[in-house]
Amino acid sequence: QxxxxxxxxxxxxxxxxxxxxxxxxGRTFSSxxxxxxxxxxxKERAFVAGVSRGGSRKTYADSAKGRFNISRDxxxxxxxxxxxxxxxxxxxxxxxxxxxxxxxxRATIASQYDYWGQGTQVTVSS
Numbered sequence: 001q002x003x004x005x006x007x008x009x010x011x012x013x014x015x016x017x018x019x020x021x022x023x024x025x026g027r028t029f030s031s032x033x034x035x036x037x038x039x040x041x042x043k044e045r046a047f048v049a050g051v052s053r054g055g056s057r058k059t060y061a062d063s064a065k066g067r068f069n070i071s072r073d074x075x076x077x078x079x080x081x082x083x084x085x086x087x088x089x090x091x092x093x094x095x096x097x098x099x100x101x102x103x104x105x106r107a108t109i110a111s112q113y114d115y116w117g118q119g120t121q122v123t124v125s126s
């Protein structure tokens with residue numbers, strides 16, 4: 001069983017930065033493609049960023065390109081999302097997810113992911 005626990009959310013001003021963390025339990029962290037998704041009130045869950053098992057491949061939603069960076073640390077069994085130049089439209093609950101399948105173009109699809117965290121709230125004030 002894999003458990004994911006996010007942290008690092010909070011309230012930040014327009015243009016500010018935050019780094020989200022996701023701690024993953026279990027012995028096979030390196031076997032999972034990892035992703036970050038977000039869900040704003042009244043909207044569907046949307047892909048933000050994904051990283052392959054070894055960390056060499058990354059992909060981002062257009063809204064995140066140039067502002068967000070996803071990374072992972074196998075020793076700490078954690079994945080991170082560094083968010084810079086935050087905007088009010090980035091306000092959402094952010095979820096970490098793990099996919100047992102090998103990296104593919106489907107890493108942007110929520111239904112591909114097998115395990116999810118409980119989410120952490122990010123609020124960007126204008």
